[in-house]
Amino acid sequence: MGQRLARNMGFQLTDQHIEDYHVLGYTVFRKILPPSLIRDLRQVSQSARKIARERLGPQAQRLQPVGSFDIDQQPFIDYAEQPDLVKAITKLLSPRHQHGNRNHLGILIEPAEVPYCTPWHRDWRDNLPGLKLERWNERFQDMNLFNQINCALYNDSCTWIVPGSHVRHDLACEVERFPDRPICGPNVENKIVEEREKICLEYCRSMPGCLQLHLEAGDFALYRSSMWHIGNYVPYSIRSTLHDSAMTPEFEVWSRQVQEEASERRETGVVMDNPNTNRF
Numbered sequence: 001m002g003q004r005l006a007r008n009m010g011f012q013l014t015d016q017h018i019e020d021y022h023v024l025g026y027t028v029f030r031k032i033l034p035p036s037l038i039r040d041l042r043q044v045s046q047s048a049r050k051i052a053r054e055r056l057g058p059q060a061q062r063l064q065p066v067g068s069f070d071i072d073q074q075p076f077i078d079y080a081e082q083p084d085l086v087k088a089i090t091k092l093l094s095p096r097h098q099h100g101n102r103n104h105l106g107i108l109i110e111p112a113e114v115p116y117c118t119p120w121h122r123d124w125r126d127n128l129p130g131l132k133l134e135r136w137n138e139r140f141q142d143m144n145l146f147n148q149i150n151c152a153l154y155n156d157s158c159t160w161i162v163p164g165s166h167v168r169h170d171l172a173c174e175v176e177r178f179p180d181r182p183i184c185g186p187n188v189e190n191k192i193v194e195e196r197e198k199i200c201l202e203y204c205r206s207m208p209g210c211l212q213l214h215l216e217a218g219d220f221a222l223y224r225s226s227m228w229h230i231g232n233y234v235p236y237s238i239r240s241t242l243h244d245s246a247m248t249p250e251f252e253v254w255s256r257q258v259q260e261e262a263s264e265r266r267e268t269g270v271v272m273d274n275p276n277t278n279r280f
């Protein structure tokens with residue numbers, strides 16, 4: 001109990017956090033992690049980085065879920081139980097929204113060799129081949145689903161978002177920017193490292209209304225993964241960022257069902273539904 005109290009940072013959730021989350025689709029609980037917990041999580045993230053690169057290669061983006069690997073689990077348990085975090089998430093969402101489930105929790109890491117970025121996307125809709133678009137359209141505004149977390153253990157400016165896009169379908173300018181599916185990433189083929197870095201950054205900036213999220217060590221960002229977002233990475237900026245969900249029973253059920261359905265549809269030859277076909 002003494003240790004738990006020592007680990008409480010006295011974070012106060014404000015109306016601004018709540019309003020930002022609903023209106024903009026994201027909010028940041030600044031400096032909510034106690035330094036001793038950051039230290040423990042940084043230490044275990046070194047093992048995670050090593051395992052991720054052994055298994056997935058030097059450009060690995062993540063190790064997930066942390067519970068499946070032979071690394072010290074205690075720091076993740078402490079993170080899941082951190083009283084300020086539990087209180088803030090309960091108040092902002094509900095007691096049913098639970099972070100820190102080690103069957104889901106991952107760690108995002110920097111690439112070892114060359115810069116790259118993901119394509120711009122809205123999670124599930126644009127990165128699960130075979131997903132039935134209707135499934136996403138009927139639930140993307142449901143607050144029981146799509147509550148994602150990036151909790152930075154080092155300063156992290158990799159994530160870009162389009163604030164406000166979580167409560168609407170795509171704007172005409174977004175459709176125009178990305179008419180096709182799957183969404184094209186930047187063309188960095190045969191480019192030197194510095195050029196790749198520049199092209200990726202330009203690709204990030206090419207999205208109308210985008211904003212780069214700047215997190216400092218110990219900051220906890222909660223965002224709607226149904227909004228437009230992207231990750232942009234360079235090997236020279238160390239990254240250990242907990243990648244988590246405020247998970248609910250509803251999201252568990254929905255995720256399982258759509259993954260099963262998507263896999264069946266892929267077997268029949270479906271690649272990716274395009275939301276821009278027959279839009280109007």
Ligand SMILES: O=C(O)CCC(=O)C(=O)O
Binds near residue numbers: 108118123127230232
């Ligand atoms: O790296 C990030 O912060 C975002 C990653 C992401 O959006 C994804 O992999 O779907």
Ligand SMILES: [Fe+2]
Binds near residue numbers: 121122123225229
């Ligand atoms: Fe994503």
